[in-house]
Amino acid sequence: MAFLNRAAKPLFLLFSLVSCSAWAKVELTMQESVELYVDDSAQIPCQYHFINISSEARIVRIQWFVRDVDGSLSRIFYSHGKNYVVESHTDYSGRMEVDMDNQGTKLIIHSVQLSDDREFFCQVIGWTGDGLALGSGVGKTHLKVFAWAKVELTIQESVEVYVDDSAQIPCQYHFINASSEARIVGIQWFVSEGDNSQRRIFYSHGKNHLVESHTDYSGRMEVDVDNYRTQLIIHSVQLSDDREFFCQVIEWTGDGLAVGSGEGKTHLKVFVRPEAPVISGVLTVISVTSDLPSKVASCEVQNGFPIPNITWYKNSMRLMPSPGYVNVLTLVTQEYSGLYSVQSTLEYKVVKVDKDAHFSCEVNFFVPGGVRTMESNSINITIHYPTTVVELWKKSPQGLVKEGDTVELRCQGDGNPPLPVIFNKKQDQDVVLESSGDMLILSPVSRKDSGIYQCRPLGTSGYTNIKGEMQLTVHYLDPAVVMPKDSDVIQEIVMLNGESLTVACNAPSSSKTDTVWYKDGEQVGKGNILHLQDTTFETAGEYICEVTVLSHPSLHTSASVYIVVQGSPQLMGVDEDVQLEKATGRMVNLSCVAQGYPLPSISWNIIGSQDWHEVVSKSNLTVAQSVLTVEVTSDISAFCNVSNYIGTEVKAFSIKAIPTVTTTAPFSPGEIAAQYEATEGSGVIMVVIILCLLLLAIFGSVLHFLHKKGKFPCGRSDEALLSSELALKPAISVRVGAEEAAVTDLLADTTS
Template identity: 35%
Template sequence: AASRVEVSMPAVVEVESGGTARFECNFYIPGNDSYTYINWFYIDRIIQVRLCHITGGDVQEEDTDYKGRLSVGEDKALSIRKVTVQDARIFVCQVGSGTYGEGENRTELRSSRARVPARLSPCSRLSLLLQIAQCVSRNGFPLPNITWHKNGERLQPEEKMVKFATTRTRESSGLFTVSSTLFAHVTREDRSSLFHCSVHYWRRGQSLTMDSQRVNVTVFYPAERVDLHVMPSSALVKEGDDVKLVCEADGNPAPVFSFFKRQLEDNWQDLTSLADSSTGVLNLHNVTKSSSGLYRCQALDLDDMKQLEKEVELVVNYIEGVHVEKEPSTPVVEGGSVKLSCDAHSPVALDYQWSDAKGREVGQGNQLFLKNLTFETSSSFSCKVVAPSVPGLERSKQVAVAVQGKPRIVSISSPLYVRQDEVVNLTCKAIAFPTASVHWNVNGTAHEYIENKHIASNLTVRVNHDLLRAGAMCRVSNALGFSEEHIQLLDRKTPESKGVIIVAIIVSILVVAVLGAVIYFLHKKGKIPCGRAGKQDM
């Protein structure tokens, strides 16, 4: 068994800067005797400085740098608030007993702090060992370590390729500032590479890491390839479109772009004034057939004056020369036929669609056959020429189809019921081309209405005996002939005569009904023989 005082404490207490450190002091006294006093010290270099003296329930705090920041718990543990990196030192707990002497133990206090900003420095040309970025960790404790990474992989020093320059500074506060600068050889493939640094430090016995943000460096390199393409796709360009010719080079910074169009005899027209030479875009508005041709883009690198060029063929699709032929070319007589033929020129395949004046589709193909034509047939037809391979490319052409003939009467007011001396309207409607006129064989007031091929005539007359007997004749004529129709007038009876007829009909019905009832009654009484000889009384 132990014959002296034994004190146990944790070897290390780690606290983040600004936190509270707590030092536990556990002790054993033989025979479970009680302690006489407890002293807390800290070691400054080689000197042991007392912080407080504890006897029973009384705590006597010494006048030190920790005054006002320390406290003692019921378990005699020492707590220090608002720890700084300067507090990183050894703390001692000493326990005394009158019979068994005294014992002591110690704990090391560690305070840590780390912060990582990263700064980016510009670089210029290839093949040099360039400063990529600088990583700085300020106010850290213990001393942190910095590593560098590219695209997530750790970089190692390599002669003429990768180099680190690191400085370490201890501030007056006791904290450390560590700065590391990355130098590396970059290529055009590094234009999208991401670099970052990591700060490695200790806290509470654990190794921790803090990463900076990812940074991309600007790499300058000459162009090796230039591309020229049409937007939208050249195969879909049509007359009236706005077109962009986009020239792109793989150098950084971008070269200066110039545009040209080939003319006759291999001469080239300079179009640079129409383009944005910095972005490499040539805008062509409302292109036509003449905009087709070979275009060239030249890319000039101002650093080494190297020039690259690329050519592209622009094809502007079009439809031209749309025309419609009619056979026969002269006006068609009603009941006749006509053939319409449509044709156009284009560098792409074409489809043909026919429609009438109301927009209704009446046929497909470049020919349309119309048979048994009438005045009611549409007076015009449209041929729409469509390029299926180029959406939106279409043209239309109209043709008039004139159907002529003698007038055809389509409606008359016959038969017409009238009364003597009544004023009535006689109507005659016809259709004809050329324009026709209407004539009546009776006198009256006539009003004519003409709309396109239609003509209507209203004749206002007073009914007399001759008109009622003979009726009226409507005659419609034009340069190609005439048609006529007879209007029949029928006498409409007076209301009195109608009443007499109705009464006579009713009386006749009543007489028949009464006669039928009498015969039925006599038959039931046996007064009327049934007509069968075997049943008669002799």
């Protein structure tokens, strides 16, 4: 009995020596071994019964021992009758317990460890009442502890494919704390069912593979298996394949004991791209006066999987549901094919600014690896809203309005539908002006049409804020009037020579004007007042004032006045008397020009010749000219008398007749010059006379030539004849040069 401890040996020996009774046999029934995994609870039962036991046996003693690493035994439990002790300071203190009854005992060890893989002994001893051992028995059980192999799986959370594509679901695994006896790997694939159960579709044990028959995947699936990896392949994926697939890996010992397992799952997600969204707006009119949101539009997308989502937009801004303002009603329909169609209705509380708004919908749907969107067309809805603002403006003409224009005023309110409008002037609101729709036409306008015009929607009465208003100003410019005005027919002012005069030009206008004075095409003044100081006969003439509206240059007018300066006649040209010496038989032109008002009359007194006649007599309002031709037969005295009722002027002409000299000697300018030098003693006078004779001869030849050709008419008494005579007879003309030309031009202006 080597397994008995020291305390038991003396009692046994004592019993052997003293007692003469027969030794009782104790039979124990124990399992050869108990197998379990780390962290499990081990139960080691020990059943016993006595054979040939004495009737005096009354007490049972039970002890449990464990074999240490060195082969010795250590007691861990002791009981005697109803008293028991769990040995302290052992590896099992605090994690073991012992059950006992009349036929057996059971050792229970919790949280089994690998170090508990050893032999446990159960000893049962029968005692008499007086403490004598009657018999004993010992049994043992080998507690075999296995470390549970941990199987780690790497599997995707989801796999995403389009319908009709092939799906590949990989499953990788490896073992941790694997038993050295493990030799076989078992793989199983399951698919979730609608009742939350699982159905196996594939099984492998070692090299044996089996695809389960009579499943939805029979004939369209395959499984690849190699070291530490398996892959489920599903062909022609269907909508019904959108479910979870489970991969289970089990490690088996050679004798068929499972020592480790792991399981993972993948959700196979199937996608179908939906059709493009179709949006349709309501055909009815929506009013802003509605208290509740009104149906604006509906958007439908068909045949998508999984369920597409519809989002609404207004002017590209997302509309979020808001009670009382934005409602979105969604209806989802699953078609017979399993695809989903979604219809979304937008209810929206419209306001006036939504009249130009554009509504659209966007469908969001899932695809493998992300989310895609499709946008619908945008629509505009018809909104009715009351008129709150009315605008009145001038459509034509552009710019300022002047009398005679055709004016178009247009009135428009901001309501929809637009209401009929009426027009009136603010000064007379009860009088409705005749208009054509929203247009008021005034033609032709005059200054009395100026004023404030109003328009308002038909139906409103009295003064109201809902009206349009504008100021219409009709610009005008009355005909110009020159003051002072002596006559209603001819604007003519008569004044005395040397006086001063102030003339005003007035043209009533609606705007500021600018006045400019002109005489003979040249500006002589600016402003509506013209001042004339110390007037002379040259002051006389027509003065024109032009008046222009500065803000409207097309508005302009003009008036004229004729200034007449009264005074006694004044001779024009050379004032002193004229003295001439002319050869006898010659014709001499005498000219007399005078100005004055009233127009002076010209008369001639000729002494010394009866052969004279007037060749020119012309005049204008203030200037008179007379030219006469006289033949020198002897000394002549001529007097030009100019007069009007204010005064008289006289101009005297004295012509000394020089006898004509004749000679038979050859004509020589040198001899003539010598003769005159000898007789007159003046070389200068002779040179002048010779030059004049030469010029006269040349002019005579030209005149004869022109007469033969019919280019020079004879007998004219007009200004052309006078000019020709002056050209032919420069030596005997009364006056030539700039003064004669000036007078001729002055008179030509009158005759023309």
